Amino acid sequence: xxxxxxxxxxxxxxxxPKPPAACSIHxxxxxxxxxxxxxxxxxxxxxxxxxxxxxxxxxxLALGQAELEVLEEITAGAVPTRTLGRGQTARIMTGxxxxxxxxxxxxxxxxxxxxxxxxxxxxxxxxxxxxxGQNIMRRAASMAKGDVxxxxxxxxxSVEIGVLAEVGRTQPRVVPRPTVAVLPTGNELxxxxxxxxxxxxxxxxxxxxxxxxxxAGAEAVDLGIARDEPQQLRELIGRGLECDVLVISGxxxxxxxxxxxxxxxxxxxxxxxxxxxLKPGKPxxxxxxxxxxxxxxxxxxxxxxxxxxxxxxxxxxxxxxxLAARGDTSLVEVTADLAIDHSQRGxxxxxxxxxxxxxxxxxxxxxxxxxxSGDLRSxxxxxxxxxxxxxxxxxxxxxxxxxxxxxx
Ligand code: AMP
Ligand code: MG
Numbered sequence: 354x355x356x357x358x359x360x361x362x363x364x365x366x367x368x369x370p371k372p373p374a375a376c377s378i379h380x381x382x383x384x385x386x387x388x389x390x391x392x393x394x395x396x397x398x399x400x401x402x403x404x405x406x407x408x409x410x411x412x413x414l415a416l417g418q419a420e421l422e423v424l425e426e427i428t429a430g431a432v433p434t435r436t437l438g439r440g441q442t443a444r445i446m447t448g449x450x451x452x453x454x455x456x457x458x459x460x461x462x463x464x465x466x467x468x469x470x471x472x473x474x475x476x477x478x479x480x481x482x483x484x485x486g487q488n489i490m491r492r493a494a495s496m497a498k499g500d501v502x503x504x505x506x507x508x509x510x511s512v513e514i515g516v517l518a519e520v521g522r523t524q525p526r527v528v529p530r531p532t533v534a535v536l537p538t539g540n541e542l543x544x545x546x547x548x549x550x551x552x553x554x555x556x557x558x559x560x561x562x563x564x565x566x567x568x569a570g571a572e573a574v575d576l577g578i579a580r581d582e583p584q585q586l587r588e589l590i591g592r593g594l595e596c597d598v599l600v601i602s603g604x605x606x607x608x609x610x611x612x613x614x615x616x617x618x619x620x621x622x623x624x625x626x627x628x629x630x631l632k633p634g635k636p637x638x639x640x641x642x643x644x645x646x647x648x649x650x651x652x653x654x655x656x657x658x659x660x661x662x663x664x665x666x667x668x669x670x671x672x673x674x675x676l677a678a679r680g681d682t683s684l685v686e687v688t689a690d691l692a693i694d695h696s697q698r699g700x701x702x703x704x705x706x707x708x709x710x711x712x713x714x715x716x717x718x719x720x721x722x723x724x725x726s727g728d729l730r731s732x733x734x735x736x737x738x739x740x741x742x743x744x745x746x747x748x749x750x751x752x753x754x755x756x757x758x759x760x761x
Contacts, residue, residue, distance in 0.1 A: 354630040357667060357702065360639070361683070363625050364668050367641050368650060370678035371597065373526040378517050381509050383570050384527040385678040390503040392520040395493035399450040403488045407442045407464055407476060408455035414483040423466075423473035427452065442476060451489055458488035496520075508679060531676040533571040533669075534593035535562045538579040538586065538603040538613060539656060557729060558602040558661050562654075565665050566600065568760065569673040569682070581610035590616055594642050594649045597676055600669055603656030606636040613653050614638055622651050630743075632701045633660035633726035637668070650676075657726035663704050663738065666759065684738075684757040689716035691739075691752050698745040706735035709756055718756050735759060 355363070373387020402408065408427070413419050421442040424435040429448035437443065437454030445451065445458060463480035496502055502516055509517075509527065517525055537559040545555045556578055566573040574596055579589045581604060590613075593599035604613035605627070614627060622642040629637045638653030652669055654661040666684055674682025689709055697703060707720045720739050723731045740755040741748070748754065 354628050354635075355626050357629060357631050360626060360629045360631075360637070361668060361671065364639060364650070364672050365675055367625065367648065368672040368675035369648075371529050371531065371676055374529050375524045376527045376529065378514050378523050378525065381517075381525065381527050382511070382514060384509055384530060386503055386505055386507045386509060386513070387526040387528050387678075388505050389501055390517065390520060390522055390525060392496045392498055392500050392502050394496075394520065395498050396495040396519060397490055397492060400492050401490050402445045402447055402449050402451055402458045403490055404458055404460050405446050406444075406458050406460040406462075406488065407478060408437065408445045408451050408458050409442050409478070409483065410437060410439060410455060411457040411483045411485045411487070413439060414457075414459065414478060414480065417480050417482060418478065420467065420475055420477050423476050424452075426473060442478075444473065444476075456485040456489075457483050459483060460488070506678070528678040530570060530572045531598060531673050532574055532596040533566040533569075533598040533600060533673065534574040534576050534596040535559060535566060536576040536579055536589055536593050536599065536601045537562075537656075538581060538601060540581045540610065542578050542603075544578075557658050558654075558656065561658065561662060561729075562600055562602060562665060565662065565670070566598075566673065569670045570677050570679065571598070571673050581612055583612055583616055586612055586616045587620065590620060594620065594622070594644060594651070596649060597647070598669065598673065599642075599649055599651045600654060600665070601652065602654045602661045605638045605653035605655060617651060617653065622649075627653075630701045631663075631667075632699055632703045633657060634664040634667070634704075635701060636660075637664050639668070655726070658729040659706070659726040659732055662729070662732065666738075666757075667704075670760075684759065687716060687737075687756050687758060688753050689718035689737075689739075689756050691748055691750050691754060692717040692719040694747060694750050695720045695739075695741075696747045697741040700743050702743055703741045704738040704757065705741060706732050707737045707739040707756065708734060709737035709758065716756075718754065736761070 426444040427449040428446045433452035465477045467475040542556040543553045563573040604611045622640040624640045627638045636655040640651045642649040654664045671683045709718050738757045
């Protein structure tokens with residue numbers, strides 16, 4: 354049986370980044386840039402004032418004191434019409450272009466308008482030393498026209514979206530969001546809106562896996578619930594094969610109604626592996642379906658909710674990250690000391706829900722009380738999975754073990 358690492362390698366080797374396509378910056382948050390971006394403007398576009406105050410000739414204020422003639426008032430968005438000479442100034446606002454002749458700006462707090470004289474009167478300035486360039490941001494100091502401001506491969510956060518807007522690139526080429534279809538299967542499943550009758554359970558995996566797919570950066574597609582019935586499975590799986598990824602839950606184990614692997618093979622989905630040495634999640638099925646030039650990655654996750662979620666985190670999340678060209682999005686592995694004794698038994702590596710705390714540089718991990726792969730509720734408190742190798746043994750408090758951090 355494949356190990357978790359071998360299975361993940363198999364999955365990742367089939368997950369190829371999608372080709373870049375144009376996308377509005379309003380929809381591009383979290384996506385990866387697919388092209389180099391150059392500025393089409395100087396920023397700032399002119400020598401600009403960084404404060405509200407008076408544009409001056411620094412030499413006029415060599416002593417810090419002067420009485421100056423005010424030529425005009427320049428607000429942001431306006432263009433200066435006068436050139437300053439000795440003894441002259443212009444009232445100027447933050448962001449406005451500095452008039453020619455001026456080489457510094459004094460803050461308004463250091464000024465006092467005097468009555469009469471000239472169109473805008475006179476002003477008295479009393480300040481500390483004024484140096485040339487003070488409170489001025491030079492044209493193109495941030496970026497010059499033609500500069501490369503963002504490189505291909507960068508993940509777009511709000512700051513990059515702002516830079517794209519600044520250089521007028523409202524439709525950059527990005528690696529598109531992978532589409533992920535989710536199909537829960539099982540005759541016992543009813544909608545979460547319903548009260549289950551005897552024998553029924555609510556479909557918790559559907560909403561959970563749709564949310565997980567979205568949290569991994571995918572566009573999630575809800576296929577509804579499939580009964581354990583070949584015709585309906587064929588039809589809904591067929592629809593899911595139009596997406597980049599199809600995530601099926603349930604029906605992949607050894608029960609008499611576990612029909613999913615058979616239907617997938619009928620639909621010519623190439624099986625890459627079935628079963629991984631892992632608890633919870635051993636029955637995991639993975640295959641690839643050819644769809645024109647593109648492939649659909651197909652995951653059959655075991656139906657028990659914790660198995661489904663653990664398999665999603667270990668295999669589906671990194672695959673979505675790879676399709677989106679986001680590099681390694683696997684869960685982060687850490688080492689931590691056990692906070693309590695823990696008895697572990699079984700033939701497969703176990704990923705056990707746990708709380709991980711780091712205080713004063715020491716990480717402590719505490720396995721939670723957990724009733725197994727059907728006990729989703731206990732996972733609510735977990736922020737990590739404690740990793741125990743196969744075999745029966747009691748681990749002692751203080752022993753160092755491996756753990757995977759769950760995403761927040
Ligand atoms: P299966 O993998 O189909 O054999 O299902 C294993 C267990 O998981 C059974 O107890 C199912 O009732 C349960 N299960 C399967 N699918 C879901 C689902 N979508 N939501 C909640 N529980 C499920
Ligand atoms: Mg089932």
